[in-house]
Amino acid sequence: MQAEVFDVVIVGAGVIGHSIAYKLKRSDPGLKIAVLGDPMNSLMASRAAAGMLAPFCECQKGDRFFRFCRESLEKYPAFVQELSTLSGVPIHLSTAGSVMPAKSVGDQWQARLEFFHQENIRHEIWSVEKVREKLPDFADDCGEVIWVAEGQVNNRQLHDALVAASSKLGIRILPSNATGFRHDPSSIQAVVTDAGLVAGSKFVLAAGSWSLPLGEGLGLSLPLKPIKGQMCRVQVAEGRLDYTIHGIMTYVAPWGEGNGLILGSTMEDTGFNPVVEEDVIQGLIDRAAEILPFLKEAPLVESWTGLRPAAEDLMPIMGASTRYENLFYSTGHYRNGILQTPNQADYLAGAILGGLRESIPEFDPARYDL
Ligand SMILES: Cc1cc2nc3c(=O)[nH]c(=O)nc-3n(C[C@H](O)[C@H](O)[C@H](O)COP(=O)(O)OP(=O)(O)OC[C@H]3O[C@@H](n4cnc5c(N)ncnc54)[C@H](O)[C@@H]3O)c2cc1C
DSSP states (O other): OTTOEEEEEEEOOSHHHHHHHHHHHHHOTTOOEEEESOTTOTTOHHHHSOOEEOHHHHOSSOSHHHHHHHHHHHHHHHHHHHHHHHHOOOOOEEOSOEEEEHHHHGGGHHHHHHHHHHTTOOEEEEOHHHHHHHOTTSOGGGOOEEEEOOEEEOHHHHHHHHHHHHHHTTOEEEOOOEEEEEEOSSOEEEEEETTEEEEEEEEEEOOGGGHHHHHHTTTOOOOEEEEEEEEEEEOOOTTSOOSEEEETTEEEEEOOTTOOEEEEOOOBOOSSOOOOOHHHHHHHHHHHHTTOGGGGTSOEEEEEEEEEEEETTSSOEEEEOSSOTTEEEEEOOGGGHHHHHHHHHHHHHHHHHSOOSOOOGGGOGGGGTO
């Protein structure tokens, strides 16, 4: 392995690492790029996520983070179309939108509407009669709903497509884990893996929650921790629900094309904890069934755990290192990394190749002296 020197070595094989590789290679096909890490890591967030593209339901204020997420949502249709064509992997992307029942929104109803007005977000209020017509499976006591124009992607298909595209574009996919780095005080020469050294000119740390232990090998203290989410998938007839539902401490997300509904999710600060608990999964089903009673009878297909990479301030950590001249970060995407994927890939490609239009201080690694 040591003889070859890559232009860019990306550590982390989730949607973040692979999308950066994809964007770099599309921008400059001559670049020699390697992506390191297990693309099927059983706890990785990219395959555990629900795939909601939900800046409007998730954000409470129109700050820079919200605008970044909104820009990313706008990039999604073109991003998915190009990626799917190039990789040959179909990706289910829905723009049917999200619904928030009054029963779940509670006293936040007015605040949500004010936010949508202020930010000029396309939304509608559906009366109880309209809910009965558009959402016949809803429980009778759900009340009115707010519909909002956002999206939903099957994130496992998205990840499959990114890995396939990387391979087709000639990006080297090395399934070995990094165990450390060969470096001096100001620059990195190579990543150390069980299979040998992977040398490069530039390096990107994009290993989700595992960026924390990997950073330690560089003397860096990333203020990052894994936030565990337990989820499950149930089988339902195709087309039974087109919308993503934001419910009572729960959400229901359609994966399309016979893949059923995803019910999520817990938020647990319990470290690198892989356990899936039957009673917790049953709790998700029970809460979702308060909105969609038929879910009580829907066959459970699978349940799982994934780890969201959360920085102390819950903002992503993206851009050039202040400590190593050839290191870049893209991590800490927390609850919305699937949503941020296209915009994040553009942002990182700009930072790595030069020509970044605007460096965003809220995301800058310098805020943590990284
Ligand atoms: C339950 C759950 C639900 C979510 N729902 C949504 C949602 O609906 N919408 C949304 O936008 N976001 C959602 N997210 C968040 C989103 O999934 C993450 O923000 C995003 O996937 C982070 O991607 P990543 O590539 O940085 O990390 P990961 O997907 O965790 O990937 C990390 C990669 O690093 C690799 N790695 C680990 N150790 C090493 C090592 N030593 N050397 C090399 N590589 C290593 C792993 O193998 C893996 O490939 C959810 C997350 C969870 C857990």
